[in-house]
Amino acid sequence: MDRAPAKRPDHRGAAVGCRAPPGQCGNADPLFAAGSQVTAAAALVDKAIAALGAGDLDAAEAACQQALALDAQQADALHIAGHIAGRRGQREQALALVEQAIALVPNHPQYHYNMAVSLGEMGRENEAALHYQACLRQRPHHGDALWNYGEMLRMAEHFERAAELFLRFEAGGGNYPALHHRLAVCMGALGRDAEAAARFARELANPGHDPLTRWEHALHLLSRERFAEGFAQYRHRFACGGRNSVFCHDFGLPSWQGRFDVASGGSGRTLLVHGEQGLGDEMMFASVLPELLADAQAAGARVVLAVKPPLVRLFAASFPQATVCPHKVGVAVADLAGLRRIDWQVAIGDLPHFYRKTEADFASAARPYLRADPARTGWYARQLALQEPPGAPAPRLRVGIMWGSNPAAHNAKFMRWTQQRSIPVHMFERLVHRVPEVRFVSLQNHERGAEAALAPGLDILDFSALQTDFAETAALIGALDLVISVDTSVSHLAGGLGKPCWVPLMKRPDWRHGLVRDHSLWYSGTRYFRQSVQHQWDDVLDRIDTALAELLAVAPVRVPLLPAETADGSAAMRPDRPELAQALALLGARDLPAARQWFDRALAREPDSPAVQWEAAMEALTAGDWARGWDLHEARL
Template identity: 35%
Template sequence: MGPEKIAARMGQAVALHRGGNTDAAETIYRAILRAAPRHAGAMHLLGLLRAGAGRLEGALPLLRRAVAIAPEHAHAWTTLGNVLVDLGDAVAALDAFGRALALDPGMAEAGVGRANALQALGRPAEALSALDGVIAAGADVAEAHNSRGNALRALGRAEEALPCYDRAIARRPTFAAAHLNRGVALADLGREREALVDVEVALALSPEHPGMLNVRGQLLRLLGQPGLALDSHDRALRKAPGSAETLAARAAALSDLGRHEDALGAAEAAVRAAPGWAGAHQNRAVALGHLGRHEEAAEAAGASLERDARSGEAWNARANALTELGRFEEALVCLDRAAGTHGRNPNIPYNRGNALRGMGRHAEAIAAFRAAQELDPGFAEARWNESLSLLALGDFAAGLPAYEARWTRRARLVRRHTEARCWRGEDLRGGTLLLHAEQGLGDTIQMARYAPLAAARGCRVVMEVQRPLLPLLRGMPGIAAVIGQGDPVPAHDAQCPMMSLPLVLGTTVETVPGAAPYLTADSGRIAAWGRVLPRGRLRLGIVCSGNPDHVGDRHRSIPLSSFAPLLGRDVAAFLVQTDVRAADADWMLDGSGITDLRPRLRDFSETAAALSCLDLIVCVDTSVAHLAGALGRPTWMLVPPLPDWRWLLDREDSPWYPSMRLFRQARGEAWGDVIARVAAAMPAGARLAA
């Protein structure tokens, strides 16, 4: 093929390339290179074509060879620089752009590329300065404005970045990357719904682009649609199976769906795909945290920080893990570091509030939760945790309204019976009010006290409760009917979730309806238990653990062997719970002297009758504690350092249950020390000799 033929074929290939017929153009470029292996122009354009198709590894050797053959080819140096940036070698890219600009100082594309390399090297201020110079020199091109927006975003100036993207789009309306970046800037500003519109426009211009699909998934997750987010990430992975960023984002969506093991698998795949990327390790830390593997989560966050000590997200993730491990002071140090690099993230003051709550510094925790809400007014988790601290401090006037945030939390409760209006305490004389359980069995027992108060206002009260509580609650005075969850619900004029009753009825610490007993056991069952349980010794009931799936179980459940100091010849001890951990069951069998009542505790009515025949119940914070208190039985409850809000702070009694005495564990104190105080308080003849 002679020079004239080659020139003609090059013209034909360039026309096809510009027209979008890249397959035909590539065929011609390759034919030219077979005929003229050192044709730098064909080599450069074939590399450019492959780079445009995302085939970066195939483009790189062609471009390196092109600049070696024709070192005066500024455009080839620029294309090489762009490919090197995309491949993550920004240092080599900076050199390539420098060579292009040395050959042609006014070359706008090389100036923009150099700024992109500076940005990739974590030097956004230099990138911004370089772009300002390019634009001032007259290069009013879409790429320059788009890159300027990216530099401003990296500097935390997302609001200023938006006009840059607008200018880029005005100069090239089909510039998909500018639409995408505009959406990301809107997301930085918390405007996720607007952001999603821009990302959808970008995808319309560049269908099935994996990076854009990944950003779309992240936005859908932020908008509370993790299922749709997961679908978007999966589509992205079909196009780019090894993308660490998409794998990490997929892990976050899976976590939101409660699929925590799958989330960990995706996060670990991201680490394998990019072991040097801090974000992959940070996402793994989050997944481990959801699985309760907090030591490993702290280590994974540490691995992230080894790779990027400026990562606010990783400092935040490590703080979360340390808070769960009770290492609150260390968590606060991490949060200070997070705030220094990511100060507008509402999760940082939110997590500070959690650490301060763990330390018992509730007033400071409330201030932190409110700071989180100032950054994100819709932050329901912060409002919820604020309510827990307010209630623990006894500020029911502020705490009970804030407690309603439970309905809008990410792990929100399902709001039921919404076809009827929610009762707000208004006159319902002659009407029917449905009160319905919403949380745990203990919560329902505690709130059942309000049903007669509502009925006293002249309305007909129907209670819908968990089925295990039906026999126990059906005997309550003044209640028209008690039905089980899942039973047909009778016609009613209004409804109210039971945990909202203290708010509706204006409860304060001083006005808690605490008269007990407000529940009674069946007299026949009490008589039967009286014949079974021996007299002559102190009859002690023990409850050492609750539901292992409860979010705070590790703080409240105690090994049964820890109660040994309460046992002795003057004590007849009985285990009064239906679920027992394997280690506790083994200890009972090994001559503990505790009688296991599980075979006889068929329902809560049976448990109530057994409790009615005991002289003292020593328990952790479970539904049995509420039942014993509601029956007016002498109950000594072991309370962890961060107690549930209803047990308040710094007091040994409970306004909810007058017969209850609280034994509080100090921070750092072993449960054995608390139980020793319980043993010291027991009647002298019932105490094990020292």
């Protein structure tokens, strides 16, 4: 959603009423004591207003000071002086002066309006809201207050009240730019889609409409799973100039139009696919890369992937056909100097426009496309086993949890969104009775890893200091049975790896999750747990607890590590075990049939090796072959 500028403080009419005969200004009667000084002060206020209208701040301030010297309780003079201080950037002084004016005339709507605007500009939105309310109590049709307060409510996702204020603004003759945009967003959020469509159409019909309107319209269409229309509109996102937190670097290359046309010289040419948004967005849009790379290979073309630095190792391992380089828009743009000539560029978020026009086009989501390093995953599996209490039964499920992400500090809307979709880690203690059958493992990085201590009952295993990039986190996820992650980059990573992932979703989630579906279109193993009531996570966690109970009912019993394995956790990765190494690589790539063949070869070579039996058992259980898994476990013991 956009953040349009609020209407500025308004000095016009500041003196209206306060110099009227006694009794016509509510509680302002004390201002009208008899005497020539009061009359002279009122005349000076008129002079200040005239000077302010002419843009002469110095003369206006001087007139206010003269008026206050005659009458220290001249509320209009205090109010106008506060306005002048605000214009000069002296915000605290401005607030103090307007507060004095409000103390003298507590029911003056314009004083409250100007105080609200000033507080809003300082980021003190809760205080601003109270003053907008006070203004509207006294003047229910104050147009600018309806406009500003409605927008404040819209940004806070109080859509019903926001729509009411915007409609009152419109009924009063208000028609600021973006009125239909704002109402369209509110109506869409309230499920009043016909009204939303009409408002979007009216706004987009204006040749001078804000590009943010097309962005919001795209998100509206995509959330309704109208993919062909939505992704066509989505291609216009860069016209917003970064106000939607989407940034495109122009490499000076022709834009790719979705085809490697061999007839026009596609063979031997190179396409640059570059990142543009957040880490999770880049991983989600990467789900299209297998198809793109297959098309490029068929045409004899090459692909270069320019992605955020934490994704470079992961993408290099997952897409070996491509050249992968780091790219961070506006900070460290991809250096293409050492590469062969590049012929086209395309932002990664444009790929669905070419490859995801219908729901059926998402069928490829059934196939994992990100790959963890099997050796590193094996290392994490052994570390997880080693950290269990000596002699205790092994947990039946190892579950990674991600309770929140770091907000995008440059954008207030995304900071608020991050807070709304995060869950305080202590709330996960509703699952404490699942310990020790369930071992919870933090998937946070070093920035928030220590928060695991706020849920002591869960006894969370912490590897946050090791999470230096997403290749590392992918390896840790590979050693888990399940991931529970709020809507952040880790949920996309788990989905791309093919790991079962449960995502608690806020009442009004991001467009990519649709409105009602309980499983992701983008990832076949991702399941949604939606809020029933906005900002309330209790029932979501209760449903997750029920789902855990169902999963535990069918989960196999793990066998603890043998003493020999605890002493040498790297036994499975010895260089004289090429068959096992190949089997583990294929297992990490989720190619289970091929992995089974190599595990059979490894077992034929070392039929009595506990390490080989352990890894083969894990493959069998992953494939759902419980009988083979148990047989291998028993042989290992």
